[in-house]
Amino acid sequence: MGIKEFFTGKKKTELEKNIEERNLCGSKLQELQADLRAFNEAKKHVETELRIDQKNNTLKGRLNKLNQAIEETQREIDETNKRAGELANEISKLNKDKKTQEIHDVAKRDIEVFKRQHRASILNKKLYPINLEIESRAGSAGALSPNHLTKYAGKQRLDRGNPEDIEYLDVFDEMKNEVSKEAQKELEEVLEKVDSYLNG
Structure with missing residues (x-):
């Protein structure tokens, strides 16, 4: 040099x-x-x-x-x-x-x-039918109520004002909260992967 x-x-x-x-x-x-x-x-x-x-x-x-x-x-x-x-x-x-x-x-x-x-384009095509499924499920109001527990309790509906129904509703709420937290965590992981896919 x-x-x-x-x-x-x-x-x-x-x-x-x-x-x-x-x-x-x-x-x-x-x-x-x-x-x-x-x-x-x-x-x-x-x-x-x-x-x-x-x-x-x-x-x-x-x-x-x-x-x-x-x-x-x-x-x-x-x-x-x-x-x-x-x-x-x-x-x-x-x-x-x-x-x-x-x-x-x-x-x-x-x-x-x-x-x-291109990644955005093909993802958009794949998400279209998935989005239809999401809208269908998200719009299902019946899923917010414990229908199976209501039937198990032998009632038409469960009422939080009724002491007999509290046990059923507390179990439902506890399990619902756990599933909600798990779903949120899984969604964040999915969104992180989507972001990586789009911008990687």
């Missing part, structure tokens, strides 16, 4: 590294091509002088060195061009992968909206 990354806490991505290397290749190519032009220019001058003085070994030595420098520089240019091409392909692929990932990330936000709507 470089000093910049150490202080900023940011690590370079593979894409950033490749772009940086490609830029370095571009700078290197400019330098190599400038060197190659200079070597070729120098070679022309030496060849011109050799036409005048064909036996000059110093000029021949300089020409050999220039030919070697030209060959070496051209080899470096070819290698750098090849590497630049490889980097261009890698950058193109990484940019494509990055875009694909960005598309998926953005699509997830749309899917989250769809999921919430």
